Amino acid sequence: MNDIVNIWVYLSASPILSIVITITGFLIATRINRLAGGSAFLHPVIVAIALIVAFLTLVETSYEQYFEGAQFIHFLLGPATVALAVPLFDHLDRVRLMFWPIIIACFSGILTAALSTIGIVLLMGGSRETVLSLTPKSVTSPIAMGIAEKIGGFPSLTAGLVLVTGAIGCVIGPVLFRLLRIRDHSVQGFTMGLAAHGFGTAQCFTISSVAGAFAGLAMGMTGMVSAFVLPVLVKVLGI
Amino acid sequence: MLYGFLVLLICQLVGELIVRYLDLPFPGPVVGMAILLIALMINGGVPDSIRQASEGLLSYLALLFVPAGVGLMVHFQLIAADGLTILTALVLSTALTLLVTGFILNRMAPDAIEKDQKG
Numbered sequence: 001m002n003d004i005v006n007i008w009v010y011l012s013a014s015p016i017l018s019i020v021i022t023i024t025g026f027l028i029a030t031r032i033n034r035l036a037g038g039s040a041f042l043h044p045v046i047v048a049i050a051l052i053v054a055f056l057t058l059v060e061t062s063y064e065q066y067f068e069g070a071q072f073i074h075f076l077l078g079p080a081t082v083a084l085a086v087p088l089f090d091h092l093d094r095v096r097l098m099f100w101p102i103i104i105a106c107f108s109g110i111l112t113a114a115l116s117t118i119g120i121v122l123l124m125g126g127s128r129e130t131v132l133s134l135t136p137k138s139v140t141s142p143i144a145m146g147i148a149e150k151i152g153g154f155p156s157l158t159a160g161l162v163l164v165t166g167a168i169g170c171v172i173g174p175v176l177f178r179l180l181r182i183r184d185h186s187v188q189g190f191t192m193g194l195a196a197h198g199f200g201t202a203q204c205f206t207i208s209s210v211a212g213a214f215a216g217l218a219m220g221m222t223g224m225v226s227a228f229v230l231p232v233l234v235k236v237l238g239i
Numbered sequence: 240m241l242y243g244f245l246v247l248l249i250c251q252l253v254g255e256l257i258v259r260y261l262d263l264p265f266p267g268p269v270v271g272m273a274i275l276l277i278a279l280m281i282n283g284g285v286p287d288s289i290r291q292a293s294e295g296l297l298s299y300l301a302l303l304f305v306p307a308g309v310g311l312m313v314h315f316q317l318i319a320a321d322g323l324t325i326l327t328a329l330v331l332s333t334a335l336t337l338l339v340t341g342f343i344l345n346r347m348a349p350d351a352i353e354k355d356q357k358g
Contacts, residue, residue, distance in 0.1 A: 010351065018306075022305050025305065026301075026302050026305055029274060045301050045304050045305060045308060046308075047310075048305050049305060049308040049311065049315075052305065052309050053311070055314045056309070056312065057312070061243055063309065063310055063312055063313050064320055066306075066309065067306060067309075067310070070305075070306035070309070071306065073302065073303060073305070073306050074273060074303065074306040074307055076296060076299075076303050077268075077303045077304075077307075078251045078267070078268045078271075079244065079247040079248055079251055079296055080297060080300055080303055081251075081266075081268035081269065081271070081272055081293075082247045082250045082251050082254070082268055082271040082272050082274075082275050083247055083272075083275075083292065083293035083297055084272050084297070085250075085272045085273075085275035085276040085279060085293075085331045086275075086279070086285055086289065086290060086293040086294070087293075087297070088272075088276055089276055089279040089280065089285060090285075094281070098348055099346070101343075101344055101347035101348045102321075102342060102344070104347065105340050105343045105344040105347070106340075108300065108339055108340065108343050109339060109340035109343075110335055112332075112335055112336045112339040112340070113332060113333075113335075113336040116328075116331065116332040116335045116336070117328050117332040120324070120327060120328040120331055120332060121321075121324055121325075121328050124247045124323070124324040124328070125324070126321045126324040126325070127317070127320070127321060129317065130317065130321045131323065134325065134328055134329075137328075137329060137332070138332075138333070138336055141304045141307065142266075142268060142303075143266060143267075143268075143269055145307060146266025146267075146268070146269065147266070149266070149270075150266070154314060154317075155307065155310075155341075156307055156308075156310025156311065156313060156314065157311065157313075157314045157317065157318075159304060159307035159308050159310060159311075160307075160308045160310065160311035160314075161268060161325065161329065163304060163308055165329050165333055168289075168329055168330055168333045169333050169337065172330075172333060172334050172337060173337055176334065176337050176338060176341065177341065180338070180341055180342060180345065182341050182345045184276070184345065184348065187341060187345050187348055188341070188347065190340070190344055191337055191340045191341040191344060191353070192337075194336065194340050195333055195336040195337045195340060196333070196337075198301070202301075203305040209298070212309075220272075223269065223272075224269060224272065227266060227269045237273060239318055
């Protein structure tokens with residue numbers, strides 16, 4: 001028994017355990033999602049987070065201890081954000097073709113997302129930290145976390161809420177498109193990418209490649225524009 | 240592939256330096272993305288190794304969110320206190336955002352394509 005405790009103490013201090021837990025949790029979550037028929041309610045990332053939180057609570061490991069190892073996976077978000085420039089470059093011709101509609105839709109969407117979130121949270125009496133952590137909720141995680149850090153929210157809370165937003169968007173989006181009679185795949189894609197970032201993009205690639213391309217474009221644009229606009233907006237509103 | 244990965248890291252490094260130096264209000268990797276985009280536009284194409292490194296990283300993008308997402312466990316108290324507010328804001332605001340964006344783009348996009356064809 002003592003041996004097992006010693007081994008556990010040794011492993012807890014090494015990054016290998018956190019990395020194995022993270023990848024294992026993600027693969028199990030992917031399998032669960034596939035068994036559930038790819039439902040947006042059981043998104044692999046959400047399921048993986050739930051599994052890992054449950055496991056860490058069970059073995060009484062703190063988030064700080066876990067993150068000490070998991071930071072090596074987390075670090076790759078930086079270069080992955082830079083890598084978003086490649087799909088953005090691939091769709092430059094489309095951007096030129098629909099330049100102004102895309103710009104106007106992009107700014108209106110970002111302002112709607114931010115102002116409605118701030119308004120609802122303040123109306124319902126949420127705390128300042130909640131407001132600031134929720135404001136970048138429609139922005140893709142790596143950028144949203146950076147924005148939350150800059151404006152004074154909790155990056156880790158933002159990351160989780162961004163993921164939940166993505167799953168919600170994947171459920172609501174198709175229903176709204178039917179109600180509004182939006183059939184154009186490029187419009188559907190851009191809308192999903194703006195409101196539901198990577199989750200929306202992944203879902204759009206299952207509709208058509210045009211929808212997926214426009215979703216990826218919207219995700220990249222929303223991220224970049226939000227990074228410039230949201231810190232200024234928060235300052236102007238004096239939150 | 241390794242060359243491409245190095246390019247991504249250097250773009251991020253330069254981005255972080257610019258943000259630090261100019262005290263800008265946005266994250267370093269975003270500036271790195273802008274730098275890479277401009278570089279690709281000047282170059283007029285995506286070199287194979289950069290495409291490989293980018294597509295490799297982006298295909299595992301979902302996995303990369305997990306460590307930060309597990310951080311939700313630290314905020315159990317805040318989530319418990321503001322739970323209903325958070326959920327209401329997420330659902331209503333996401334619906335509103337989809338509605339506004341979809342409506343505006345749907346109204347404007349066909350016009351833009353028509354004009355483009357005429358011009």
